[in-house]
Amino acid sequence: VSGSDFAIIGPGRLGRALLARLQQVGWRCVAVRARSSAVAGTLDLPATAVVDDWDNPRRWSAPPVLLLTVPDRQIRPVAERMAAELDLIGRVVLHTSGLLDADEAGSCRAAGAAVGSWHPLLSVGDPAPTAASWEAATCAVEGDPAAVETGRRVAAAIGLWAWTIRPEDKPRYHAAAALAGNITHLCIVAARLELQKCALPPGTPFDPLRALVETSVNAAFTARELEGLTGAIARGDAATIARHLDVLPRDLADAYAALARWFQARREHDSD
Numbered sequence: 001v002s003g004s005d006f007a008i009i010g011p012g013r014l015g016r017a018l019l020a021r022l023q024q025v026g027w028r029c030v031a032v033r034a035r036s037s038a039v040a041g042t043l044d045l046p047a048t049a050v051v052d053d054w055d056n057p058r059r060w061s062a063p064p065v066l067l068l069t070v071p072d073r074q075i076r077p078v079a080e081r082m083a084a085e086l087d088l089i090g091r092v093v094l095h096t097s098g099l100l101d102a103d104e105a106g107s108c109r110a111a112g113a114a115v116g117s118w119h120p121l122l123s124v125g126d127p128a129p130t131a132a133s134w135e136a137a138t139c140a141v142e143g144d145p146a147a148v149e150t151g152r153r154v155a156a157a158i159g160l161w162a163w164t165i166r167p168e169d170k171p172r173y174h175a176a177a178a179l180a181g182n183i184t185h186l187c188i189v190a191a192r193l194e195l196q197k198c199a200l201p202p203g204t205p206f207d208p209l210r211a212l213v214e215t216s217v218n219a220a221f222t223a224r225e226l227e228g229l230t231g232a233i234a235r236g237d238a239a240t241i242a243r244h245l246d247v248l249p250r251d252l253a254d255a256y257a258a259l260a261r262w263f264q265a266r267r268e269h270d271s272d
């Protein structure tokens with residue numbers, strides 16, 4: 001597949017971020033298909049680009065690359081509609097699920113496209129990632145050979161470091177991403193809510209957790225495994241852990257205790 005024309009199917013957080021970033025590096029968006037074409041006014045697009053929706057489709061021919069950035073559960077039905085309504089012969093369709101593999105868009109393959117999954121490992125919200133964030137991130141790609149090749153080309157264009165993942169590894173890969181990204185986020189918010197119960201003086205100049213979290217995260221990234229961990233769990237200080245579990249809400253205490261047990265098992269495994 002040559003050329004750098006693309007379409008976005010599903011202009012949500014990732015779709016819009018890719019739209020902006022790909023256009024920034026000189027790719028041309030020819031079409032955006034949304035659930036409602038009312039989003040047109042909120043997108044920064046060339047005048048030639050078409051914005052439409054499934055109920056009011058306009059005439060456009062599928063470009064070489066179609067990025068399917070709908071939620072995971074929508075990939076299969078949307079792929080079926082794409083296969084029914086667009087000429088996909090010789091095109092590449094890439095969906096962006098971290099969990100699901102290329103086969104989820106199998107109906108596009110049956111319609112003549114090469115299909116792949118293309119997953120950037122970063123959190124894409126509002127505001128969208130900066131160029132520097134894209135360039136510090138990796139992208140797991142798998143699928144038909146032409147789709148993998150194109151996926152790598154898309155990744156290279158926006159500065160992502162791409163690698164080919166085995167389809168059967170995707171659930172574990174995605175679970176690892178959720179642990180590192182989402183669970184960290186949840187832990188910080190949960191910790192902040194607990195801290196707010198501690199009568200911190202009003203007007204604290206910055207988030208008191210920031211320095212702690214940043215130094216801990218840096219230690220985790222420089223460590224080989226768990227040797228950089230500090231605190232009661234690392235010290236095996238059961239009495240302190242018990243006091244923590246007493247004061248935390250039940251579900252958080254359960255999660256904390258489960259991680260402490262995981263650490264203990266890991267340490268025993270290392271000393272075997």
Ligand SMILES: NC(=O)c1ccc[n+]([C@@H]2O[C@H](COP(=O)([O-])OP(=O)(O)OC[C@H]3O[C@@H](n4cnc5c(N)ncnc54)[C@H](OP(=O)(O)O)[C@@H]3O)[C@@H](O)[C@H]2O)c1
Binds near residue numbers: 078125
């Ligand atoms: N955000 C991230 O950090 C991130 C990172 C890596 C990968 N991903 C993956 O990217 C995909 C999208 O995630 P997201 O966070 O961008 O979700 P999102 O913000 O909810 O965006 C999904 C978009 O798809 C649209 N959509 C839903 N059904 C559609 C349909 N039938 N036809 C056309 N458009 C449709 C939604 O429209 P409405 O707004 O009208 O519902 C919305 O604009 C998921 O597979 C996710 O795993 C996300």
